[in-house]
Amino acid sequence: MPELPEVEVIRRELEPLLEAKVFARPELYMPSTIQYPDPKEFVSSLTGRTVKKIGRRGKYMLIYLDRGILTVHLRMTGNLFYAGDGRAREDRFLRLSLPFTDGSALHFSDMRRFGRLWLTENDFELQELVLKRVGPDILNDLCREEFLELLGKRERSRLKALLLDQGFIAGMGNIYTDECLFRSGIDPNRQVKDLKEGEAEKLYRSIRAVLAEGIEHGGTTFRDYRNSRGALGDFQSRLAVYGRKDEKCRCGTPIEKIRAAGRGTYFCPRCQK
DNA sequence: AGCACCACCTGTGGGC
DNA sequence: TGCCCACAGGTGGTGC
Numbered sequence: 001m002p003e004l005p006e007v008e009v010i011r012r013e014l015e016p017l018l019e020a021k022v023f024a025r026p027e028l029y030m031p032s033t034i035q036y037p038d039p040k041e042f043v044s045s046l047t048g049r050t051v052k053k054i055g056r057r058g059k060y061m062l063i064y065l066d067r068g069i070l071t072v073h074l075r076m077t078g079n080l081f082y083a084g085d086g087r088a089r090e091d092r093f094l095r096l097s098l099p100f101t102d103g104s105a106l107h108f109s110d111m112r113r114f115g116r117l118w119l120t121e122n123d124f125e126l127q128e129l130v131l132k133r134v135g136p137d138i139l140n141d142l143c144r145e146e147f148l149e150l151l152g153k154r155e156r157s158r159l160k161a162l163l164l165d166q167g168f169i170a171g172m173g174n175i176y177t178d179e180c181l182f183r184s185g186i187d188p189n190r191q192v193k194d195l196k197e198g199e200a201e202k203l204y205r206s207i208r209a210v211l212a213e214g215i216e217h218g219g220t221t222f223r224d225y226r227n228s229r230g231a232l233g234d235f236q237s238r239l240a241v242y243g244r245k246d247e248k249c250r251c252g253t254p255i256e257k258i259r260a261a262g263r264g265t266y267f268c269p270r271c272q273k
Numbered sequence: 274a275g276c277a278c279c280a281c282c283t284g285t286g287g288g289c
Numbered sequence: 290t291g292c293c294c295a296c297a298g299g300t301g302g303t304g305c
Contacts, residue, residue: 002298002299003298003299006298059298059299073299073300074298074299075298075299075300076282076297076298076299076300077283077284077298093283110282111282111283111284112281112282112283112284112297112299113281113282113283114281114282114299114300115299133300133301154274156274156275157274157275158275158276161275161276164299166300173298173299174297174298174299176298219298220298221298222297222298223284223285223298224284224297224298225298242298261276261277262276262277262278264296264297275305276304276305277303277304277305278302278303278304278305279301279302279303280300280301280302281299281300281301284296284297285295285297286294286295286296286297287293287294287295287296288292288293288294288295289291289292289293
């Protein structure tokens with residue numbers, strides 16, 4: 001479900017709300033949501049720790065504590081809800097509750113049960129157990145030159161697959177990748193080695209622009225995404241190609257849907273070559 | 274290297 | 290109306 005903009009929207013909402021709060025004892029309704037350590041240790045270790053700040057790497061939300069880091073990945077349908085009064089709304093998909101000592105709480109809901117949390121003790125553990133195969137965050141950790149240099153190492157990759165590869169750059173998902181390739185005028189199945197003069201730069205600018213706009217508009221709610229207050233995103237109304245099969249592109253050509261990199265892929269065959 | 278396919282889950286929408 | 294199948298903002302593993 002959520003890609004970089006949706007995670008960033010939630011991060012921005014939660015940071016001021018959670019700063020300096022102290023975790024009380026977590027409630028695990030579905031213990032397998034905890035990827036590391038084992039659920040029992042997760043509960044005892046998190047209890048009593050204080051939130052310092054909230055970071056993000058790609059789609060991973062990193063809640064830095066006075067000791068260690070609590071990581072959350074929402075995968076397809078995960079949602080984080082903040083409740084000032086601590087009470088979770090009626091929700092059959094509630095997987096865990098993280099109450100704070102002041103009576104407020106953070107709740108994790110996830111229909112498809114793919115979402116995961118980790119509690120690591122330091123930056124080394126975080127890197128080894130969570131972020132080992134995650135590349136640089138495309139918004140915060142990568143300038144144009146670095147992006148072009150990384151591209152040069154992946155000459156034979158097709159653009160759609162490469163942008164979705166979190167080990168290459170972290171944060172792009174299926175919706176924003178299609179939007180970004182449309183803005184760049186690049187066919188999703190083109191290979192890096194066939195990019196023409198200026199296209200790589202255009203791609204970088206498009207990535208930055210589409211992610212920034214996604215954040216500005218509160219993320220994209222195509223189906224399940226909600227922010228930490230339960231509200232919908234707004235960017236879906238501005239999507240140029242994603243989800244618009246057979247609708248007319250602004251050039252008048254019907255948008256096509258194909259399968260690329262194993263994912264439903266929308267593009268304009270006239271604007272994207 | 275890079276890619277296609279499957280698995281993990283539950284729900285929804287389209288075709289018949 | 291109801292059944293069945295394909296598909297869904299992600300990722301990790303396998304095998305070619």
